[in-house]
Amino acid sequence: MSDERRTTAAALPGEPAGWRATVRDLLRYLRAESPSREAAVEWLREEAGAADADAAAEQLAFLEAVGVVACESGTATPGPRGREFLDTHDEGALYGALTTSVGGFETLLESLAVRPLTDVEFRDLLEREFDADLESTKAALAHRRWLQALGYVEHDGGVNDLTRTGRRRVETDDDLTPPRANRPTGGGTTQADSAPGGTADPAERDEPAEETDQSAANEQPGSQPSRSAADDEFDDLKRRYDHTCMVCGDRRQRSSDEGLARVHHPMPTDEAHGGPAEPANAVVVCPNHLADFENGLLTVDPQTLTIDHAYESAVSGRTLATVDGHDVGAQYLAYHDQVVADF
Structure with missing residues (x-):
């Protein structure tokens, strides 16, 4: 069965570290005031720092598409995922909203559980996931920034890696596959190496590869x-x-x-x-x-x-x-x- 989820995510204003607070404050405003869609767009422009009304409208539409916001009969209110996030303050509610509607997040997390990746490698993974040419890293950047906002990924010097929270997500989420069997540990051993009473076949151990050149x-x-x-x-x-x-x-x-x-x-x-x-x-x-x-x-x-x-x-x-x-x-x-x- 083909994946019907959308391939792109919309970035919110400001740095990813502040996005959860932005979503929380927006939802509190919507719960308290039940404003019009236009007023919600204006809130994103004035209070959250969206570049302009068009950018704010795109951001609100994205939050609506993933179930964080609901806009019915011209009135903006918290959506089901938004209400869950307001009630629990759990980033998992936002992660569930994103992954239900947008593809690619699971692939990126599972790949990061194997090794750190650059934004270009993020783009390559998403292109294979969607079987599409993304042309630039813009789509990958939005995915990466949302993973940063959730606290799952840290971005440093052009390299992305899982945080402790992100690794816990991979290890505990039933929809994600932790690569325990083939991920080397810090000491260069495999799971078989560290299993009590068991040793891996020397031919299968996670030893560093011999030099590629043929000089030897x-x-x-x-x-x-x-x-x-x-x-x-x-x-x-x-x-x-x-x-x-x-x-x-x-x-x-x-x-x-x-x-x-x-x-x-x-x-x-x-x-x-x-x-x-x-x-x-x-x-x-x-x-x-x-x-x-x-x-x-x-x-x-x-x-x-x-x-x-x-x-x-x-x-x-x-x-x-x-x-x-x-x-x-x-x-x-x-x-x-x-x-x-x-x-």
Whole structure:
């Protein structure tokens, strides 16, 4: 059965942190005064700070569409979801109003339970959900801001992640699927690893993926590893860094005239983590710091690129070195820091 829900949500005036208060104050006004639709639109313009009458009318129409407001015979009153919110002050009433009428919120929450996402990735998820080209991130921004308003999502430095309240929503809502079986914990173990008396098959454990480049295989006499476009891309990335470690600045030698570096993916590319094999999810490192990344012994701040090492004081406080044209995705560094790192 096809999803008949609408694909877009309307943003309210101001910052998302104030939206619940805006809805509550509007509903109190409607309950006390039973104003006309026009007066309710004017309230949104004057009291809530809507940009103009047209924007306010669009916002009121959206709240009516999701059952928060009811407008019958020209009179505006709290709708069934609005009355529930007024009576309980529970953000779940607003979440229920949104998800009953607008698609995509469940998909975003379930995806965030796996890893942090950017607004562009939100848009891509919604495009797949709706099988439509959203053209810009505007629709995704409205979804994200409502999730912020509900207290489920925090947005920092271009990256979205679940709050504790959002994670609780995913874990307790019967309509959402918490990815317990395939989500790694902070120590890099799976549910099977941590089950009492049980261990996972080593082949299925949530170990960090081995380096994507084929340099290690090339060192084996007689080996003929298959090559891919990604292999060539990462070899080119190492050449752009002159085989110099982005963490410590060292350039190891394979021979007198050939450098030795590895490519590591902050969000591992194995099935358990699902990171993309692309330069945005890649850092060029020496063998030592490859091992430290894989064992969760260092982190890189997604915004400042400041490095923190579990024990190597000479590295802690340094800034991850990057060359022009290579931007390491903040979402992948955030994933590493929150899921892989363990100190």
